[in-house]
Amino acid sequence: MALKVGIVGMKGIGNNHANCHSADELADLVAVCDTIKGRADDAAERLGVKAYYSLKAMLENEPDLDIVDVTTGGTENGSWHFEPTMQALEAGKNVLVEKPISNDVTEARLMVAKAAEKGLYLGCNLNHYFTPPADRAMQYIEDGEVGELVYCLHKMGFAGGEYTYGQGGGGPVGGDQYFHVKAFLSHPFSVMRYFCGDVMQVQAFFDRPSFRKSAGDLMLSINSIHMRFQNGAMGYLLSQRGDATFGLGGWWSVEVAGTRGTFCIENCIEKMTFFPAPGTEGAANPENMTMGSSPVPTVHESGISDFGETFPLRIHAYLEDVTNGVPVHQLRASGRDALAALEYTWAAMESYEQGGILVRPHPLPTVHGHPTG
């Protein structure tokens, strides 16, 4: 039977999630909610569901809801996530929350602890790795074709430069120095952790270009972050918010290299290329390889260039996990996974504030697992 879903926060992203649930056979969208009446009413009319103007009213009148989908935003795109998430968990509902899980790491820890206490599925919309290229890349890792991980290089941000300053994603955001760091880095950190595991040490340099400085814009829009994974691999993340234009790989690229092969994902959902290391079965003519030559890569084009396609894919995965009753610690892109990305964000801010020192991220809550799997 389809899962009954209610959505809180009916602006752009809430309506996007609503379209995903409506089109997904695992979901039965029954209600939407926004404190701004017109937004709830418009969405309800468009989708043919009930409108509410507070989560409290929605929970009281829709006792059969299985899932509350929290698509509110707020300061640094996350300050309005805590209250409805806690309210829904307290009422015994599973929650899917937008990223960042919160703009406050203390609140995020409480959210993850509440979900664990209640035994509920708290998922986060870390949608960037719910793509055909990421699936294929993970398959290479699981098949042993990447080998022992050596490094992960990730670039993710917004294209731009001095001529486009003030337009779109690159514009000034009211003098909040950590806006980009808190609102955005959850995505690249979660992609790196998805492929390479937990991060043990972080070192960061942040800055902003002169065109921002002269405009009085405090946002630290350039983030250069060096890290070490628990498994010994090295990581480097470069993010920027419309200060320059990324070259190779477009707005989103990740290269993960191992002792047997390397993969690169370009433009998030568009393309994945695998480069077998010389000497492995997959490398053509390894004996002919000299300086200046490279192994013959295998290119996987997804045929999709629209980043928007990540939303239905990620939401379907959450619905699938809840429908299948997976053990809560095996939920994909869980609240704990989102908390990990936030702990790395906080470690990076601390490193920056201390002049680039090495920082160990705050430990994650223990996973106790379950004897049945």
Ligand SMILES: NC(=O)c1ccc[n+]([C@@H]2O[C@H](COP(=O)([O-])OP(=O)(O)OC[C@H]3O[C@@H](n4cnc5c(N)ncnc54)[C@H](O)[C@@H]3O)[C@@H](O)[C@H]2O)c1
């Ligand atoms: N995963 C992605 O790729 C991606 C992309 C863009 C945005 N986002 C995230 O989506 C979220 C929402 O973005 P947006 O631009 O639609 O947000 P927004 O802040 O513009 O709108 C949020 C809506 O929620 C309503 N709201 C706030 N608190 C409420 C409450 N307690 N009860 C009921 N309604 C409430 C507001 O009135 C508003 O209509 C943000 O957290 C953002 O980070 C994710």
